Amino acid sequence: MLFCWKQAKMEQKQNRKNKWGGAMPLLFGTSKIDSAGILEIGGIKATELVEEFQTPLIVYDVQYIREQTQRFKQVFEQEDFKYRINYASKAFSAIGIYQLLSELEISCDVVSGGELYTALQAGFPAERIEFHGNNKTAQELREAVAAKVDTIVLDNFDEITLLSNLLKKRKVRQKVQLRLAPGIEAHTHEAIMTGQIDSKFGFDIASGQAEAALRQVLTDESFELAGVHCHIGSQIFETASFGKAVWKMMEILHDWQEKYQFAAAILNIGGGFGVRYTGADNPPAPESFVKEILLEVKAACQKYAYPVPEVWIEPGRSLVAEAGTTLYTVGAQKELPGIRRYVSVDGGMGDNIRPALYQAEYLGFLANRDSGGDTLAEKVRLTGKYCESGDILIDELFLPKVAAGDVIAITSTGAYTYSMAMNYNRNPKPAVVFVENGAAQIVCRRETYADMMRLDIPLMRK
Ligand code: LLP
Numbered sequence: 001m002l003f004c005w006k007q008a009k010m011e012q013k014q015n016r017k018n019k020w021g022g023a024m025p026l027l028f029g030t031s032k033i034d035s036a037g038i039l040e041i042g043g044i045k046a047t048e049l050v051e052e053f054q055t056p057l058i059v060y061d062v063q064y065i066r067e068q069t070q071r072f073k074q075v076f077e078q079e080d081f082k083y084r085i086n087y088a089s090k091a092f093s094a095i096g097i098y099q100l101l102s103e104l105e106i107s108c109d110v111v112s113g114g115e116l117y118t119a120l121q122a123g124f125p126a127e128r129i130e131f132h133g134n135n136k137t138a139q140e141l142r143e144a145v146a147a148k149v150d151t152i153v154l155d156n157f158d159e160i161t162l163l164s165n166l167l168k169k170r171k172v173r174q175k176v177q178l179r180l181a182p183g184i185e186a187h188t189h190e191a192i193m194t195g196q197i198d199s200k201f202g203f204d205i206a207s208g209q210a211e212a213a214l215r216q217v218l219t220d221e222s223f224e225l226a227g228v229h230c231h232i233g234s235q236i237f238e239t240a241s242f243g244k245a246v247w248k249m250m251e252i253l254h255d256w257q258e259k260y261q262f263a264a265a266i267l268n269i270g271g272g273f274g275v276r277y278t279g280a281d282n283p284p285a286p287e288s289f290v291k292e293i294l295l296e297v298k299a300a301c302q303k304y305a306y307p308v309p310e311v312w313i314e315p316g317r318s319l320v321a322e323a324g325t326t327l328y329t330v331g332a333q334k335e336l337p338g339i340r341r342y343v344s345v346d347g348g349m350g351d352n353i354r355p356a357l358y359q360a361e362y363l364g365f366l367a368n369r370d371s372g373g374d375t376l377a378e379k380v381r382l383t384g385k386y387c388e389s390g391d392i393l394i395d396e397l398f399l400p401k402v403a404a405g406d407v408i409a410i411t412s413t414g415a416y417t418y419s420m421a422m423n424y425n426r427n428p429k430p431a432v433v434f435v436e437n438g439a440a441q442i443v444c445r446r447e448t449y450a451d452m453m454r455l456d457i458p459l460m461r462k
Contacts, residue, residue, distance in 0.1 A: 029064030037370030042435030056347030088316030096443030098122035227266025250300035324414020348384010
């Protein structure tokens, strides 16, 4: 992974006011900036990508995803654990990513009939799919059972009844896990905290709901209870939070073994491993998260004389966020004397809702040329094209003078951007392209006006 600080320091020495005004972009994977100041990803210049595919364009560095997957796998293998890495496909769900991850021989987590359908269409093997969700509909459960997904993660009592009836009708058994709310509060944005007690997800441990669910599932022959699951939140930076979750889950499992002679074959510890959006983010490496989890599983199993379970994780963001870069074209600008300059680009909250929704911060930079001797970087506000004052991609960004047609890159946009994209103001969704070894392949074509209209039905007039 290329981290540009060394280059930044050198450049800052030579020219204190570089084209980034001193704040360097973070470059991940194969991304680099060539001598002409042009961003290159996967061996292709941003300018070429823009010419071929237009903007806004989300570019995925495939090699990064391969390497990141390997980093997660490696620790399990070194530590000789049985494991599963389930890519949480809510981070980015499209046929292309399922195909890639299937080739990399990992599994996936889907949370809707739509994600399941897409994965199956991509040829993703059902025996490597787990189905999550706090309100799976009867239809979705039917689809999951019909597709023979490996695991359904049970989330609440209504679902236990719904699924049990369905399985009995079909005379089939289903492998399931119980999603528990372990009461661990990881430090992250409130909207993406999920492990705390007051949450819509999972069976609460403290109130005894989890144990009641266990009894119900164990006595129902339609279910094969393979293990337990928890997910403590997202964009977590502390490995210790995962250690705590492991202990909490193992305590419960120990208790359940004593009371019910139930031994979990699988401990599913969820996702949530943090990534870098700006220089202020300093998450541990994937290896450190996995190491912490496995060490604590080992220690807890030893303490409780518990058979070591297979360990599952569900990384979403950490597999794809840093692999993604969004390219935009600069359009209009507005100078407010004494206040600030607004620089608007041709995308915004429709392709990246995260700044508006979570005050998420990103780094952006001029990606199609050098600053042309303009070293007077200016602090601007980077805004989108949507009719909403909150459509701000980056609140404060240092940019050299830019003009209409310049390309701005925002890095670390591979997770929860395209998957949360929308058509507000009837703006089409962007295109998505995979790049690797100098070759680019479109995986989501740019939406057309007609695509957006395809569900509209004109009023009938007599
Ligand atoms: N497993 C479960 C059960 C989850 O609920 C999630 C995320 C994951 C795994 C994957 O978490 P990750 O590794 O990606 O952090 N839209 C928000 C993130 C919501 C995450 C919801 N659940 C955002 O843009 O930050």
